[in-house]
Amino acid sequence: MKTIEQRYPDRIKVGLPNECWEWQASKNKDGYGQVWIEQKLVRTHRLSYHLAHPDWLIDSEEQVLHKCDNPPCCNPNHLFPGTQLDNIRDRDKKNRQARQKGESCGRAKLTELEVWKVFEMKSSGLSGREIARQTGMSNQHISRILTKKAWNHLHCKEALE
Numbered sequence: 297m298k299t300i301e302q303r304y305p306d307r308i309k310v311g312l313p314n315e316c317w318e319w320q321a322s323k324n325k326d327g328y329g330q331v332w333i334e335q336k337l338v339r340t341h342r343l344s345y346h347l348a349h350p351d352w353l354i355d356s357e358e359q360v361l362h363k364c365d366n367p368p369c370c371n372p373n374h375l376f377p378g379t380q381l382d383n384i385r386d387r388d389k390k391n392r393q394a395r396q397k398g399e400s401c402g403r404a405k406l407t408e409l410e411v412w413k414v415f416e417m418k419s420s421g422l423s424g425r426e427i428a429r430q431t432g433m434s435n436q437h438i439s440r441i442l443t444k445k446a447w448n449h450l451h452c453k454e455a456l457e
Contacts, residue, residue: 300333301347308370316369327367340370348372359383411447418442
């Protein structure tokens with residue numbers, strides 16, 4: 297029976313050193329390659345990093361991040377270890393957030409026009425409580441809008457003045 301080191305390369309489409317080497321077998325719902333090793337499901341980019349850096353253990357608490365942001369990529373030149381915070385910072389630096397804002401958010405109950413109306417009401421002198429009463433929204437939601445904790449992507453500074 298072949299070892300994982302012997303089986304593994306057969307499942308990667310290896311290219312040039314600067315190209316992504318994509319896993320060609322089983323992938324999870326997010327597109328990451330996966331393989332069973334000793335009754336444990338392991339992501340293949342972690343295995344690839346371990347094979348290139350044997351001192352780094354597959355079951356390490358550290359994550360393995362992609363420079364290329366390509367989940368099936370197993371090219372060790374595209375991989376580097378890091379913490380969850382490193383992964384978040386890398387995502388943010390590359391502007392990969394999948395957050396939807398405003399009306400495009402599936403949970404949105406207001407339109408941008410309605411939010412602008414809240415700011416207009418505030419600038420006309422109404423209190424947050426009165427805006428909530430007139431619009432039928434909760435005090436808390438009006439407060440979140442006015443303090444830019446909700447709908448903060450709208451540039452409403454001039455509406456508050």
